[in-house]
Amino acid sequence: MSAPLNVVGRSVDRSDGIGHVTGRTLYTGDRTFPGMLHLRMVRSPVHHARLRGIDLSAAERVPGFVRALTAGDVPHNRYTILSLIGVEPEEEFVLAEDRVRFKGEAIAAVLAETEEAALEAVSKVRLDLEELPAVFDVEEALRPGAPVVTHWGSNTFMYEGHPCRRVRLGDVEAGFAQADHIVEGVYNTSPIEQAPIETTGCIAVPEANGRYTVYTNTQALYFSLDNTAIILQVPGNRLHFVGGTVGGGFGGKVDVIVEPIATLAAMRTNRPVRYVYSRSEEMQVSSTRSAWRIYFKDGVMNDGRIIARKVTSYADSGAYSRQTPYSLTKHAANVGGPYAIPNVSIDAYCVYTNRQPSSAMRGFGVTMGSFALEVQMDKIAEVVGLDPWTIRFLNAYRNGDLKPHRKPAEDATLIETMQAAAALVGHELPAELLAMTSAPRTDREGGR
Amino acid sequence: MTVRSYFLPPSLPEALALLETHGPELLVMAGGTVAMPLINEGISLPEVVMGLRRTGLDRIEQADGTLRIGATVTLTRLLEQRAVPLLAEAARNTGSWAVRNMATVGGNLFTPPPGGDVAVALLALDASVTLAGSRGERVVPMADFFTGFLATRLAADELLVGLSVPIPGGRTAFTKFGRKHANTPAVVTVAVHVAGDAGTVTDARIALGAVGPHPVRARRAERALVGTDLDADAIAAAAAAATDECEPFTDAIATDWYRRRMVGVIVARTLERLADGTAGAGR
Amino acid sequence: MASTIVTFELGDREVEVMVRPLTTLQAVLRGQLGATATKEGCRQGGCGSCTVLVDGAPVLSCLLPVEDVAGRRVTTLETVTPSEGLHPIQQAFLDANAYQCGYCTPGMVMLAKALLDHDPDPGEETIAQALTGNVCRCTGYRPIIEAVGTAADALRDGDAGQPR
Numbered sequence: 062m063s064a065p066l067n068v069v070g071r072s073v074d075r076s077d078g079i080g081h082v083t084g085r086t087l088y089t090g091d092r093t094f095p096g097m098l099h100l101r102m103v104r105s106p107v108h109h110a111r112l113r114g115i116d117l118s119a120a121e122r123v124p125g126f127v128r129a130l131t132a133g134d135v136p137h138n139r140y141t142i143l144s145l146i147g148v149e150p151e152e153e154f155v156l157a158e159d160r161v162r163f164k165g166e167a168i169a170a171v172l173a174e175t176e177e178a179a180l181e182a183v184s185k186v187r188l189d190l191e192e193l194p195a196v197f198d199v200e201e202a203l204r205p206g207a208p209v210v211t212h213w214g215s216n217t218f219m220y221e222g223h224p225c226r227r228v229r230l231g232d233v234e235a236g237f238a239q240a241d242h243i244v245e246g247v248y249n250t251s252p253i254e255q256a257p258i259e260t261t262g263c264i265a266v267p268e269a270n271g272r273y274t275v276y277t278n279t280q281a282l283y284f285s286l287d288n289t290a291i292i293l294q295v296p297g298n299r300l301h302f303v304g305g306t307v308g309g310g311f312g313g314k315v316d317v318i319v320e321p322i323a324t325l326a327a328m329r330t331n332r333p334v335r336y337v338y339s340r341s342e343e344m345q346v347s348s349t350r351s352a353w354r355i356y357f358k359d360g361v362m363n364d365g366r367i368i369a370r371k372v373t374s375y376a377d378s379g380a381y382s383r384q385t386p387y388s389l390t391k392h393a394a395n396v397g398g399p400y401a402i403p404n405v406s407i408d409a410y411c412v413y414t415n416r417q418p419s420s421a422m423r424g425f426g427v428t429m430g431s432f433a434l435e436v437q438m439d440k441i442a443e444v445v446g447l448d449p450w451t452i453r454f455l456n457a458y459r460n461g462d463l464k465p466h467r468k469p470a471e472d473a474t475l476i477e478t479m480q481a482a483a484a485l486v487g488h489e490l491p492a493e494l495l496a497m498t499s500a501p502r503t504d505r506e507g508g509r
Numbered sequence: 510m511t512v513r514s515y516f517l518p519p520s521l522p523e524a525l526a527l528l529e530t531h532g533p534e535l536l537v538m539a540g541g542t543v544a545m546p547l548i549n550e551g552i553s554l555p556e557v558v559m560g561l562r563r564t565g566l567d568r569i570e571q572a573d574g575t576l577r578i579g580a581t582v583t584l585t586r587l588l589e590q591r592a593v594p595l596l597a598e599a600a601r602n603t604g605s606w607a608v609r610n611m612a613t614v615g616g617n618l619f620t621p622p623p624g625g626d627v628a629v630a631l632l633a634l635d636a637s638v639t640l641a642g643s644r645g646e647r648v649v650p651m652a653d654f655f656t657g658f659l660a661t662r663l664a665a666d667e668l669l670v671g672l673s674v675p676i677p678g679g680r681t682a683f684t685k686f687g688r689k690h691a692n693t694p695a696v697v698t699v700a701v702h703v704a705g706d707a708g709t710v711t712d713a714r715i716a717l718g719a720v721g722p723h724p725v726r727a728r729r730a731e732r733a734l735v736g737t738d739l740d741a742d743a744i745a746a747a748a749a750a751a752t753d754e755c756e757p758f759t760d761a762i763a764t765d766w767y768r769r770r771m772v773g774v775i776v777a778r779t780l781e782r783l784a785d786g787t788a789g790a791g792r
Numbered sequence: 793m794a795s796t797i798v799t800f801e802l803g804d805r806e807v808e809v810m811v812r813p814l815t816t817l818q819a820v821l822r823g824q825l826g827a828t829a830t831k832e833g834c835r836q837g838g839c840g841s842c843t844v845l846v847d848g849a850p851v852l853s854c855l856l857p858v859e860d861v862a863g864r865r866v867t868t869l870e871t872v873t874p875s876e877g878l879h880p881i882q883q884a885f886l887d888a889n890a891y892q893c894g895y896c897t898p899g900m901v902m903l904a905k906a907l908l909d910h911d912p913d914p915g916e917e918t919i920a921q922a923l924t925g926n927v928c929r930c931t932g933y934r935p936i937i938e939a940v941g942t943a944a945d946a947l948r949d950g951d952a953g954q955p956r
Contacts, residue, residue, distance in 0.1 A: 074886065081894030082882040082901060084829020084869035091828035101551075180551030181511055258833040258841055258895040258929055308831075308895030309929050340834035341550060514794070515813035517859055542837055545855040548814070549835035558814055562860050585849075605925025606903070607843055607850040691924040 077306060086306050089262050089278040094333035097264070098127055100326055101179035102336075103169040103186045104346065105161035108197075108415040109208060112157050114189035115169055123185060125178025130170040130326060132156040136294040142317050142383060145287055152211060153381040153418075155292055155321055161190070162210055162380035163415050165346035170322050172330060195415035199354055199375035202414045210380055210413035218378065218386050218411035225411075226393035230465045231404035233360070236369025240360030244441050247356050248433035252349040252377070255422050259308020261347055262337030263319045265327035273324050274301045280310040285317045292321040293328070300324070312421035316348050316383050348420035351385055352377040355396070355433040360404075365447045365455045369404040370465075372396050374430070378411050379418035385411050388426035396430035397465035398438070399475045401458040405465035453479060454494045461501035473499040511554040517563045521641060524564050524668060529643055531557050533665055539581045540612040542604070543620055566615070566670050576674040580615030584627065587614055593674055595681040595700060599630035602685040605692040615669045621659060623695045623719030623762060626685055632716035632724050633681070633700035636674045642667035655723035679704040680786075684779045685718075686771060688762060695719040696763045697772045699779045703734065710734045715747065719762075720755035720772050727751040730776060739784040747780060748773035800861045802827075803871025811858055818842045818853035821868060829869035829898045833927075840926035843899035844868050850906040852925075869898040872905055881905055884943035885936070892930035899926045904940045912948050916941060 080086035103115070117129050132138050132154065139158075141151045157168045169186060173179035194208045201207055202216040210216055217224040237243060263277035279285045279302075286302040307314060323336040338347060353376050360369030374392060378385040393409040442452040457475040464470055476497050483490045518524040528535055536555035538544035539562065547553035566579040569590055576592045588600040588609060603626045604612055617627040618638070628651075636651045643666045654661050663669060681702045687693035698718030704711045713734040715727040729750040737743035757768030799808045802825070809824050818835075821827040821844070833841035835854045842854040845867035872879050878886070881904050891897045900923065907914060907922045914922070919940045920933070928936065 075889070077894065078886045078889075078891070079878070081891045081897045082878065082885045083873045084898045086894050087828070088831075088895065090832060091822070093823065093826075177511070177551075181554060184551060184554060256929055257893070258839055258927060259831070259893070260833070307893060309893040311929070339550060340836055340838070512812070512814040515857060515859060541855045541857070542852075545816070545857075546836040546838075549816075549854065560857060560860060605840070606906075606922055607840065607852050607925050608837060610849045610851050611837075611855060691921065 080306075088259055088306055088308050089264065089276050090259070090335075090337045092264055092276055094264065094266055097333040097335050098172045098174065098326065098330060099176045099179045100323055100334050100336035101171050101173070101176070101183045102167045102322075102342075103129075103171060103183050103188070105157065105164055105166040105168060105190070106188075107161070107190060107192050108164045108195035109193040109210075110161050110190040111193065112159055112161055112168065112188070113191055116187035116189070117169070119185040119187065120171060120182040123173070123178055123182040125174040126182045127172045127174065127330060129172065129182075129186075130156065130322065130329065131168070132158045134329065135292065135322075135325060137292050140288065140292050142284070142288050143387065144291070145284065148386055150213065152213075153383070155325075160212075163417055165342070165417060166380065167322070170326060170336075172326055172334065197414050197416055199352075199377050199410070199412040199414065202412050203375075203410070208415070210415060216413045218382050218389070218413070220386070220389075226389045226407070226409040228393050228397070228405060228407035228465045230402075230406075230463065230467060231369075233369045233371045233404045233406040236404035237358070237360040237371075240368055241363045242361045242441075242444050244359045244361055244437070244444050245357060246433070246437045246440055247354065248436060249355075250353045250429045250432065252352045252417070252419060253422060254344050254347075254349045255309075255311035255313030256344065257307075257309025257311060257313055260338040260340060260343040261314050261319055262335070263323050264333055264335045265320070265324040266333040267327050267331055268301070272299050272301050273327055274303060275320050275324055276303045276305075277320055278307045278310075278314055279304065279317070279320065280307060280312070280314045281317070284315070285320050288317040289321045289324055293325055311423055312350070312425060313343075313347055315421045318347065345417065348379070348383055348418045350422035350425055351379075351388060351419035351429075352416075353429045353433070355430065357433065357437045359437065359441060361441050361445055363445060365441075365445050365452050367400060367402050367441065367456050370397060370402045370406075372405075372407045372409075374407070374409040375412050376410065376426075377416060377419060378413055379416040380413065381418040382411060382413070383418050383420035384425065385419055388421070391426035392430050394466055395427045396434055398434045399458055399473070400453075400456040401462040401470075402456070402465070407465060450479065450483065450488070450490060451494065454490075454497055457497075457499075459499045459502055475499070511556055512548075512558055513556045514558070516557070516559045518559065518561075519563050519565070521564055521566065521668070521670060524559065524561065525641060525643065525666075527559055528668060529666060531559075535559055537561065537668065539616045540583065542608055542612045543616060543624075561613075561668075571676070574676050576676055578614050578672045578674065580669045580671050581613045582615075584609035584612045584614065584617070587627065592676055593634065595630050595634060595677065595683055595702070596627065596674070598683040599627045599685075599700065602626055602683070602691075602698075608692070614672060618654065618661065618669065619659075622721070622723060622758070623698075623760065625724050626695060626698045626718055629698045629716045629718035629724045630683055630700040631672060631674065632726060633702045633714045634674050634677055635702075635714065636672050638662075638669060639671040639673065640664070640667045641670045646670070648673070652726060655725075658722035660723075677702050679706060680783050682779045682783045684775050684782075686775045694762045697757075697768055697775050698724075699772075699775050701779050701783055703739070703783060708738065710737055710739060710743075715751065715776065717751065717755055717772060717776075720757040720768050722756065722758075725755070727754055727776070729754050734780075739780060744777050744780045744784070748777040751776045796859065798858050798862050800858070800863060801865040803867065809858065813859075814857050816854055817844065817856045817858045817861055817866065820858045821853065827868055827870050831895055831898055833895065838927070839896070839899075840903065841896050841899040843902045843926065845902060845906055848906065848909060850903050850925075867902070867905070869901055872901065879905075880946040881908070881940070881943040884939040884946060888935045888939035888942060890931065890935040890939035896926060896928045896930075900928070900936055904943060907940065908944055908947055912944060914940070914944060
């Protein structure tokens with residue numbers, strides 16, 4: 062006889078519930094420290110330009126102005142948040158050096174005694190910008206002669222020498238030649254802003270022992286600490302990152318954007334520095350879910366089997382890649398779908414444009430691929446005259462089938478999940494579909 | 510902060526005196542729902558600001574078939590009055606409860622498009638605006654009040670102090686079409702006032718919002734209704750005229766293309782409700 | 793740049809603050825009085841997380857100069873929370889899991905308080921309409937609407953000694 066369970070299987074109050082309903086929960090922006098300075102950022106008003114000069118003279122005369130930081134003040138200004146997992150090159154700038162690549166890009170950090178003084182000082186900074194042509198569409202960005210966004214000259218992120226993530230299985234052209242139908246579709250999605258009600262922010266506080274405590278609402282505490290250490294060129298043990306309740310993230314607080322510059326400001330002034338995004342910065346500057354354009358070309362037999370699938374996907378990474386290279390990898394691994402298709406070719410491009418950088422948001426890389434994939438499956442069903450359930454049962458992968466990236470499926474459950482879903486919504490499946498399982502195919506059924 | 514002084518004058522003469530002293534530098538606000546977001550964002554950096562909450566311009570009075578509404582009457586109070594249901598409907602479709610507790614009728618006339626949904630209703634009701642300045646008071650019909658994008662007949666030395674609304678006979682209807690059901694900027698707003706309770710239309714007012722630089726009268730659409738019984742053909746003609754004569758714009762809410770497509774649909778739906786006698790329904 | 797003294801009632805006590813011109817009630821509550829239950833989500837009047845009551849009516853404190861509330865009564869989540877236990881609205885939110893990240897919760901509770909003070913028996917549609925100015929990015933609103941309904945029932949059942 063086992064001991065009774067006190068938590069599993071019971072409805073338990075969340076430990077932070079009382080704090081939330083009484084308003085006692087402390088969020089990052091609720092904190093205040095004596096002598097705290099306010100950081101507001103000077104941002105590019107244009108999409109793409111050479112930055113020739115920054116004139117701080119009028120800003121410096123605003124009562125309450127303390128100092129401004131520019132690119133030269135940042136110890137390691139050019140960075141890439143994913144360098145920690147071996148992604149390169151370093152391509153993003155804490156503060157812009159000689160170019161700005163998207164409207165809203167950070168140029169100079171203004172520090173002042175009050176938020177209002179900082180805002181006023183920012184409004185008085187004069188920028189010398191020489192505007193450059195800009196590109197906002199993924200396919201236009203890949204045409205010869207398109208404005209080049211990156212500092213290394215191409216508008217694609219390079220994956221081990223290739224301009225895209227590639228998946229190859231079998232021979233799609235042979236498959237298309239054999240197919241009874243070719244079904245094509247192009248799927249476009251818009252960028253989506255995570256829009257948490259609490260905006261991104263942090264407060265960096267100098268401590269008596271020479272360390273800096275950074276109170277932050279990042280979703281990625283250690284990730285932010287490590288990147289901050291790299292950018293500031295200090296050992297990690299000089300930094301103490303304190304998280305806590307995040308007022309909504311959804312992927313919008315994983316980019317390590319506010320902590321490095323706020324901590325640097327605290328180091329250069331020896332005062333606590335608060336840097337919290339305004340609502341317009343949260344919406345128009347902070348990263349979004351990528352916009353996608355996904356091309357499907359499927360070779361389908363009259364009986365509904367998909368025998369060849371070619372997918373070409375473009376994710377709009379915006380001006381800097383942030384988490385998007387990882388997004389494309391996930392996308393390439395998933396966009397073929399939970400289906401057994403003998404010939405698959407996937408090219409997934411991480412494309413730079415002069416738009417607001419995109420990054421993580423709930424299932425990034427996979428969710429938009431699923432949208433395109435499943436609409437395409439419905440389209441195939443229409444073309445061959447089968448219903449949407451049947452087309453999926455027919456093509457569902459089973460244990461032992463090879464996935465497009467050449468891993469055999471294990472613990473496949475698509476068939477069982479669809480059977481359960483049909484039962485839940487009261488949809489009666491025909492007997493032959495109800496009899497199917499994810500068990501490995503027998504020789505009678507033929508290999509896939 | 511750039512603001513050196515914030516005034517809350519306790520009377521109209523004092524408010525006008527402050528306006529005369531400080532001139533165009535003085536940022537005037539009532540509910541703050543348009544001005545404060547811009548100030549909070551650091552887009553607007555005024556040095557002198559005047560608030561009108563205490564100036565005593567918040568009376569609602571009904572006399573001689575006219576509803577007189579003070580400029581700083583809140584949208585909540587407009588929603589609660591029963592004398593002119595069209596105005597209550599316009600208020601109900603504007604903002605949220607908290608916004609309506611702060612936003613004012615007068616302020617709605619200075620809300621940039623696609624805002625100004627109450628102004629659309631006032632336009633359909635042939636309301637007039639009372640302006641007070643150094644030369645005294647004058648009355649301007651709503652139909653003449655807007656002169657262009659963010660431009661009105663309000664002179665530099667004047668304040669909008671009230672609105673006069675002839676209590677309408679006949680039938681009225683209001684539809685605000687937005688991307689959400691509530692608390693949303695308009696894709697298109699339509700307010701209609703038709704003379705006569707039934708039968709032949711002798712006179713009509715159709716006011717449109719969010720499809721031009723300011724709320725406008727769709728005069729050709731109005732003419733298409735006069736002399737008709739509000740039958741399907743008349744409604745279709747009015748909708749087509751409104752589609753043609755409006756000047757929609759593109760913003761973050763909708764494209765000009767979509768606004769133009771929707772104005773005919775919403776005009777038609779509003780007129781159909783009027784004809785059915787179901788104009789009380791909100792959408 | 794002359795500061796002024798503004799006096800107003802916060803809950804059942806009188807407070808006196810010194811402010812620069814056009815300082816908002818939100819900034820005063822959060823920055824000067826340490827009353828951070830009132831949140832800051834947009835400063836545009838768009839999210840509702842700064843909702844407080846002034847003389848019982850819900851307003852957006854981010855758009856309200858504190859000079860405008862001189863002599864008036866301000867109610868915040870801190871003043872609604874009893875010295876022991878929870879207000880029925882708070883208890884209802886807890887029981888219904890009507891929160892996830894918690895950032896919209898203070899505004900929602902304050903709005904609910906105003907609603908139930910004005911209308912003790914609102915239907916679901918009325919509750920939903922009342923809450924249109926409060927944005928939640930986490931819950932999808934259903935548990936919040938349910939919580940307000942449950943709180944209405946609890947308050948109408950007249951639990952003796954429950955604060956209103």
